[in-house]
Amino acid sequence: MRGHFNYLRPDCVTECLDMLDQYGNETAILAGGTDVMISLRTGVKKPRIILDISRLPETRQVEPYGETVRVGSTLTYSELIDHPVIRQEFPALCAAMGCVGSLQIRNVGTLGGNIANSSPAADSIPPMMLRDAEIIIQKKGSSRIQKLEKLIVGAYSNTLEPNELITGIILTKIKKGYRESYQRIGRRKSLSIARINAAILGRLNDSGVIEDARISVGSVAPSPMRMTNVESHLKGRKPELKTILEASRMIAQEIIDLVGVRHSTEYKQPAIAGLALKCLEDVFLDSSVN
Amino acid sequence: MNLEIDFCLNGSEIRLSIKPWETALDVLRNQSGLTGVKEGCGIGECGACTIIIDGKAVNSCLILAAQLDGRKVETVEGLEVDGKMHFIQQAFLDKGAVQCGFCTPGMLMSAKALLDKVENPSTDKIVEAMTGNLCRCAGYVQILEAVREATCMKAPLNKDDVTNS
Structure with a gap:
């Protein structure tokens, strides 16, 4: 049940920071409100003040x-x-x-x-x-x-x-020659929370060798994380399907090693690898055709 | 403690005295009597409470009434003018896109926000604009047909506007 609170809407960042300085401990900040409003409804958050920052010109x-x-x-x-x-x-x-x-x-x-x-x-x-x-x-x-x-x-x-x-x-900004991809798996296409999501950014050099690869995977660990081992593994290799497949399996294995084997592992491990493969293909295989 | 808010509701400037914790949905229904704004899930998943604020479709259950201050707000009640239905409403009737009717006001507002902004939306664009609205009678086919029909009803109207001016 929604508790009672006061509503403040500062006109500029300075005023907002003054308010936070004074009431920060008892305040919930509302920007779009799509998460905060649900926490207020369920009672997870019970602030004395809601600070609406949605109209601060400096943040727009x-x-x-x-x-x-x-x-x-x-x-x-x-x-x-x-x-x-x-x-x-x-x-x-x-x-x-x-x-x-x-x-x-x-x-x-x-x-x-x-x-x-x-x-x-x-x-x-x-x-x-x-x-x-x-x-x-x-x-x-x-x-x-x-x-x-x-x-x-x-x-x-x-x-x-x-x-x-x-x-x-x-x-x-995106640098010359870089490509990137974002993929996610959810229960349905819209209005779902990602079960697994991943973003991959990379670049091939003039000889078609992977010069840079950056991989970030979300939803599978307490916070989204960079897969630096796999990134280093990919660098200097040619983006052949074998290499890409191997990298996607490494990503999945590394995540399972980190979070431990759970009841969901049987599904998640191949799903992570499949999602990573989609991203890696978007970034490295399509560009090698060009 | 009450807050005074001023906003434009379906074309009229109004002032309301509200509680800071009331949602836009609460206030539109309980104070303004606009019961076309429906509460389905209350957590922004079903879209039954969709209203248009400054031209954008939003879930009124996730908006505090206080946030309406200074905004231009449209609800389904504003669609009918001088006893004449809006062409999107007409299209919903023509295509049989209403079964129990609970999702209809939200569907209409999502469709209006789209058609106000995009002249001739693609099917993908229509689907994108409507995916935030659930229909549990499962009348999606008719609903999408209605929005497509409304697009066609709007297009010739616009051409007339151009030739007349």
């Missing part, structure tokens, strides 16, 4: 800056998917954001909210991890920038303090 811009793009934290998935710079520079992130909930959810849900919620199955996190995502976090009087991998420390758990606010995300 997409600003390309050199090799990077700074993305405002309260832009909705729909706004980002429709944004020409985001579409051009972040195809896997766009694909991932397109998988979130339904259009109604994407019309209000935000990228900052997806990070702050830190769900193991967050769609946007694996593709952002591949683009060196850095999170801009502000509190009254200071700010810090933290790598996304470091910010998220476990399932629904992160390093954010009650008086801190995510105001933006810095992502590296």
Whole structure:
């Protein structure tokens, strides 16, 4: 049952940080509200104050800056998917954001909210991890920038303090010759939480050898993670089907080794390998044809 | 503690006094009497409570009433003008896209948000716009046909607008 709370809607980040400084411990931040509203309904969250940050002008811009793009934290998935710079520079992130909930959810849900919620199955996190995502976090009087991998420390758990606010995300633009892919498995196509999701980014050099490979897998461990061993394994090899198949099996094995054999392993191990294979094919096999 | 909110509801500017914890769904139904806004699941999965805010379809169960402040809000009650049904409503009738009717207001609002924005949407686009709305009578085929029909009903209208102006 929904508890009672006050509602505050600051007009600018400075005012918002003042409010967080004063009431942070008893406040739940509402950006799009698609997660918070459910926690309020079920009583999982019982804040004294709801702080609506959805209209902070400083958090609603997409600003390309050199090799990077700074993305405002309260832009909705729909706004980002429709944004020409985001579409051009972040195809896997766009694909991932397109998988979130339904259009109604994407019309209000935000990228900052997806990070702050830190769900193991967050769609946007694996593709952002591949683009060196850095999170801009502000509190009254200071700010810090933290790598996304470091910010998220476990399932629904992160390093954010009650008086801190995510105001933006810095992502590296796609570099020449790189391709990327995002794939997910859910119970149904829309309105489902990912059971397994993965993003892969890579590049072949002029001789058709894998020069860079970055792999991030979500939903299978407490937080989405980079598969650095498999990344190193792929580098310097030709993307033949045999190599790609081997890499996809390695990804699955590494995850099973990490989380342990469970009742779901019999399904998950081949499913992870299959999903990784799809991504690897998108990135390395199609491009070798070109 | 009550909050005062001002917003545009189905074309009229209104002011309401609300509780901070009330959802848009609660307030539209209980204060404004707009019972076309249905609560199905209450957690943003079924789309029965879909309304349009500033041109975008959203789940009113996941929105606080306080967030409506300053926005332009449309509900199914705003579709009919001067006793004449909206062409999307007409298309739903023509195609038999209504069975129990519970999902219909939400379906209509999702369809309206799409057709207001996209002139001639592809089938994929229609499906994408409607996937956030569940129908447990399983009338999806008729519903998608109705939206496609509405697209055709809208297109000639627009051509007339162009030739008249």
